[in-house]
Amino acid sequence: MDTGQQRRARLGSAWPWISTVARLGLATVFLVAGGTKVGDLAASGRAVNAYDLMPYDVAKIVGAAQPFLEIALGLLLLIGLAVRLSAGIGAVLLVIFIAGIASAWARGLQIDCGCFSKGGELGAGKVPTYGWEILRDLGFLVLAGILLVKPRTRFSLDGLLMGEVEQ
Numbered sequence: 001m002d003t004g005q006q007r008r009a010r011l012g013s014a015w016p017w018i019s020t021v022a023r024l025g026l027a028t029v030f031l032v033a034g035g036t037k038v039g040d041l042a043a044s045g046r047a048v049n050a051y052d053l054m055p056y057d058v059a060k061i062v063g064a065a066q067p068f069l070e071i072a073l074g075l076l077l078l079i080g081l082a083v084r085l086s087a088g089i090g091a092v093l094l095v096i097f098i099a100g101i102a103s104a105w106a107r108g109l110q111i112d113c114g115c116f117s118k119g120g121e122l123g124a125g126k127v128p129t130y131g132w133e134i135l136r137d138l139g140f141l142v143l144a145g146i147l148l149v150k151p152r153t154r155f156s157l158d159g160l161l162m163g164e165v166e167q
Contacts, residue, residue, distance in 0.1 A: 019083075020153040022146040026090060027077035029140050034070030036116050041067065047119025050111040051100050069093070077147075080156020087147035094141045098134055105130035 037044040045063030049056050073093075076086040101113050110122045113133050122128060152159065 015150045016152055016154050019146055019150045020155065022143040023077050023080060023083060023087075023153045023156070026087065026140060026143045026147065027074045029074070029143075030070045030077065030090065031074030033116055034067040034074060037063075037067040037114070037118065038071065040118060043118035043120070044114070047112070047114030047117075050109070050114070050120050051104055052107075052109065053100065053103065080153055080158050083147055083153060083156060083158050084151035087144045087151065091141060091144035091148065094137050094144060098137045098141070101130050101133050101137070104128070105134075 037047075041064040042060075043063075044067055045060035048054075048063035048066065049059035051059075053059075054062070069089075070093075073086050073090050076082055077090070097113075097115065104111055104113075105128070110126075110128055112119045112122055112126075112128070113130075114120065115133065115137070147153075152164070
């Protein structure tokens with residue numbers, strides 16, 4: 001029969017693997033999100049502008065910078081460098097995304113969030129899926145939270161630089 005101490009030891013040895021899955025999952029999210037937008041920065045700017053939260057010129061700049069930030073975070077998470085910092089920045093971005101989607105929903109805007117697409121106004125006959133988008137982003141936020149609490153992961157550059165041999 002397991003004692004509480006044995007269960008804690010097993011869970012303690014599982015955390016690096018759980019965090020590794022979270023790190024690679026969040027890396028994929030940011031790489032895909034940034035990769036879908038980086039080819040058309042003007043469309044990314046229009047997607048940010050569709051939220052109607054800032055002047056158009058500011059939205060263009062934010063929209064042009066966002067894919068590069070997402071790709072940079074994705075690459076840092078993929079190689080496991082500055083995991084806690086990257087997860088923290090990613091968490092802040094996700095909270096901003098969730099707030100933006102909730103704001104669009106509350107104001108009755110009919111837009112595509114632009115999270116994994118070019119975004120903008122929805123076409124005729126399409127309805128927004130804000131609730132699902134918020135739930136999805138909350139799931140991504142959970143991944144970031146795991147990494148904020150338990151940033152040590154397997155197969156990471158952080159581990160290599162810190163001298164952790166059980167990579």
